[in-house]
Amino acid sequence: MAKKSRLQAPQGMHDVLGEDQPYFKRIWDAVNEIAHFYAFSKIDTPIAEYSELYEKGTGLTTDIVEKQMYAFKTKGGDALALRPEFTPGIVRAFIQHGMFSWPQPVKLYTYGPLFRYEHPQAGRYRQFNQFDFEVFGEQAAAIDAQVIQIFYTILKELKFGHLVVEVNSIGDYQCRPYYKKVLVNFLRPRQYSLCADCRRRIKENPLRVLDCKEEKCQRVKSQAPQVIDHLCEECKTHFKSLLEFLDEADLPYHLDPYLVRGLDYYTKTVFEIFSEGSIQQDQEGSQTVQRSALVGGGRYDALVRLMGGKDIPAVGAAAGVERIIALMKEKQLPAAEEPAPKVFLAQLGDLPKKKSLKLLEELRKAKINIAEALGRDSLRTQLARADKLEVAYTLILGQREVLDNTIVIRKMDTGEQETVKMEKVVEALKQRLRKS
RNA sequence: GAGGCUAUGGUGUAAUGGCAGCACAACACCCUGUGGAGGUGUCAGUACGGGUUCAAAUCCCGUUAGUCUCCCCA
Numbered sequence: 001m002a003k004k005s006r007l008q009a010p011q012g013m014h015d016v017l018g019e020d021q022p023y024f025k026r027i028w029d030a031v032n033e034i035a036h037f038y039a040f041s042k043i044d045t046p047i048a049e050y051s052e053l054y055e056k057g058t059g060l061t062t063d064i065v066e067k068q069m070y071a072f073k074t075k076g077g078d079a080l081a082l083r084p085e086f087t088p089g090i091v092r093a094f095i096q097h098g099m100f101s102w103p104q105p106v107k108l109y110t111y112g113p114l115f116r117y118e119h120p121q122a123g124r125y126r127q128f129n130q131f132d133f134e135v136f137g138e139q140a141a142a143i144d145a146q147v148i149q150i151f152y153t154i155l156k157e158l159k160f161g162h163l164v165v166e167v168n169s170i171g172d173y174q175c176r177p178y179y180k181k182v183l184v185n186f187l188r189p190r191q192y193s194l195c196a197d198c199r200r201r202i203k204e205n206p207l208r209v210l211d212c213k214e215e216k217c218q219r220v221k222s223q224a225p226q227v228i229d230h231l232c233e234e235c236k237t238h239f240k241s242l243l244e245f246l247d248e249a250d251l252p253y254h255l256d257p258y259l260v261r262g263l264d265y266y267t268k269t270v271f272e273i274f275s276e277g278s279i280q281q282d283q284e285g286s287q288t289v290q291r292s293a294l295v296g297g298g299r300y301d302a303l304v305r306l307m308g309g310k311d312i313p314a315v316g317a318a319a320g321v322e323r324i325i326a327l328m329k330e331k332q333l334p335a336a337e338e339p340a341p342k343v344f345l346a347q348l349g350d351l352p353k354k355k356s357l358k359l360l361e362e363l364r365k366a367k368i369n370i371a372e373a374l375g376r377d378s379l380r381t382q383l384a385r386a387d388k389l390e391v392a393y394t395l396i397l398g399q400r401e402v403l404d405n406t407i408v409i410r411k412m413d414t415g416e417q418e419t420v421k422m423e424k425v426v427e428a429l430k431q432r433l434r435k436s
Numbered sequence: 437g438a439g440g441c442u443a444u445g446g447u448g449u450a451a452u453g454g455c456a457g458c459a460c461a462a463c464a465c466c467c468u469g470u471g472g473a474g475g476u477g478u479c480a481g482u483a484c485g486g487g488u489u490c491a492a493a494u495c496c497c498g499u500u501a502g503u504c505u506c507c508c509c510a
Contacts, residue, residue, distance in 0.1 A: 008483095008501070063508050067437080085510090114510085119437085121504060130510060197507075208508095262509060272510095296510060320510025348469060381464095383471035398469060412471075 012118075012126030022335035023325045024129075029336060030157040031111060031131045038150055040109040040133060045089035047113065051081040057088030057307055059264030061204065068116040082115035086132040086318055087265075087300070088307070094136055095309035104137030111321070123292055123323040134316035136304065141238050144269045144299055144315050145245035151273055151295045151317055152251055158324065159333045162276035165251055168227065168259035169239040170207065172267040173302060175232035180206055182225050193220050210258035226257040238268050261298060265306070269315065270298035275327055294327070295319040341371040342433055344386035348379055348398040355402055359395075359425070366426045368433070370395075386412065393432060395425065 009015060016024065035042065051071045058065050070082035083089055090108055093099075099106045111131035120126060133150055135143050148165055155163055171179055183206050191199050195214040202209065210221050231239065246253045253271075261270045273295035297317020304312040328335070343363070347356045353374060363370045371389050376382050379396070386394045396408040396417075407425050409432070410417045420428045 011501070068508080116509080118508070119506095120502085124509075128510070213506095293510065318510065323510060346470085378467095379469050380467070380471075385471085387471040394471085396470075400469085408470095410470080415470085417470085 010126070012120035012124075014125070014127075020325070022338055023328060024321065026328075026334070026336040027131070027154075027158065027321055027324060028111065030154050031109070034150060034154050034157065035109045035133070038107070038146070040107040043090060043093060043108045043110050044112070045083070045086070045093055045110065048080045048082050049089050049092065051079040053088045053092055053307075054081055054084060057091060057265065057303060058085060062263055064116060064262070068118050070115045070117055084114055084116045085263075086110060086114070086130065087134065087263075087303070087316055090132070090134050090316075091304055091307055091309070091314070094304065094312075095307060099136065100304075100310045100312055105143065106136040107134075108136075109133045123320070123326050125322055129321035130318040131321065132316065132318040134314060136314045137312050138315075139238075139301065139313040141241035141269070142245055144242050144271075145249060145251075147297065147315050147317055148246065148253075148271055148273075149249050149251060151297075151319055154319070155273065155275070155294065155324070158328065160275050160327070161331070163252070164274050164276070165246070165253040165271055166256040166259050166274065167242070167246070167253050167269065167271045168256050169231060169235055169242075169268050170227055170260055170266060170270055170298075171231050171235050175230060175235055176227075176267075179225070179227050179230040182230060183207070183209075186224055187220070190220050207260040208262070210260055221258060227260075228255075228257055235268050242269055261296060265300040265303040266298040267301045268299045271317070272296045273319075292323060293320075294323055339369055341369040341389065342392045343368060343370045343429060344382070344389060344391040344394040345370055345372040346379055346382035346386065346394055346396050347372075347374070348377065348396075351399060351402050352397040356397060359397070359407075362426060363429075366430065368426070368429055393429065395429075 032042075051069065054065050054069060060066065064084045069084050071079065072081070073079055090110065094106065094108075109132060111129065113127050113129055115127050117126060118124065131154075133147055135147060148167075152163060152165060170176060184202060187194070187198075187202050187206060187209060191202060194202075194209065194217050195212065198209045198212050198214070198217050201212075207227075209217060210224065212218070212221070228236075228239065243253070243255070259270055259272065261272075272293040274292075275294055295317055296319075297315070299313070299315040301313040304310065304314060327333075345356055345360065345363075347353045356372065356374060360370060360372065371386070371391065373382050373385050376385070379398075383394060392412060394410045394412060396410055398408075401407050401419070401422075405422045406419050407422055408417050408419050409425070409428060411432075
């Protein structure tokens, strides 16, 4: 093992500096606001769980668990894993705290970092953030529609323009095994028209062949039997009902009969939300539209029971925050606005500097955002800095003022100065700021 | 897990194998209690480790990281 002693963040992980913070804030604000409106309560689960939880929940054969999990042993010998997704942890909490006996449905949301060990590239990191909404104890398709609507609304709040919801139903444990057989029977005679990966998938996970982007596989799959034609009555009714709700809610959806998802636990509804992607030119000059899913989710009616709880239906989804931010930047969508200070406090000398601390605290209580440079002594430098910050007013507190118990208010654009009594300064500033 | 491209002060950029330079930023001074302009100066770099060569930022190999593609996914 090569020793990585460079003074740098680990691969695929990065610092979020001040300039990016407003984007996160904007997203968290939108998420919290909409969660509150739809009566979701926040849950924070540990950043690590027993590995077993994901092996059982997410699925042992999924890439996420098989190849991408940060798994480790504690000193006490426990096998833990950094969470690669939210759902199993939330399901665990649901069971552990007996939420099946809470008033149903139980609506939970969360956001925070997830970890997957994979090759970083555009919009993909080893530590990344998602926000996640889950609803337990409700099997009506109305709830599926509501979850979709919530994510759609959050992205709209963030000012995304053209959003497309791709939906499909992949059946449940009654009808999917049957469809799988039909699909395999269709694919097997045609396997030599498929790419190598898909030939492998026929055995491992035939549904994923439908997801392949290879052109020759696309050709085969366009002839392939579709899941929605093989749904059992219950799943068919549920899916029809979902589409009606989506129509009613004016959500622009597109039925993608080939949408399947990578995780094992989905049943019935699966969906993804895309933004109209960026157009990229490849070497031959042909244009391909980059579409990476911003949101992915679906229904998982059997998971709670599978993990040891009661038979509780559930539906949920998660959105990738870094991807959303990348697109916000590309489309120049607004981040949160940080109110810039409009006042600067300049002080000269020891005594004024001491008085400054108290004055700053008074201004904070009065909610007047103020900048200072207590580390600087020359008035010239402090004014230069005030100028750079584009404040409207600068307070000047020197020896003379402290002795007279006054302070100077300088209006920066005109250079007018006025001396006011120290105890009046908060009021005087408020007045002036209100005017401008 | 596989592959392509890239790497020069804090940032952005120069340098036919031959003195590592410029701009911005930061800091100080010109100007001791009055900013915006201007001037002077300071700080600071060839990602890391090897190799070729009289001579390497430049060529070669490896590592690391970034970026992109496949895989997979948010």
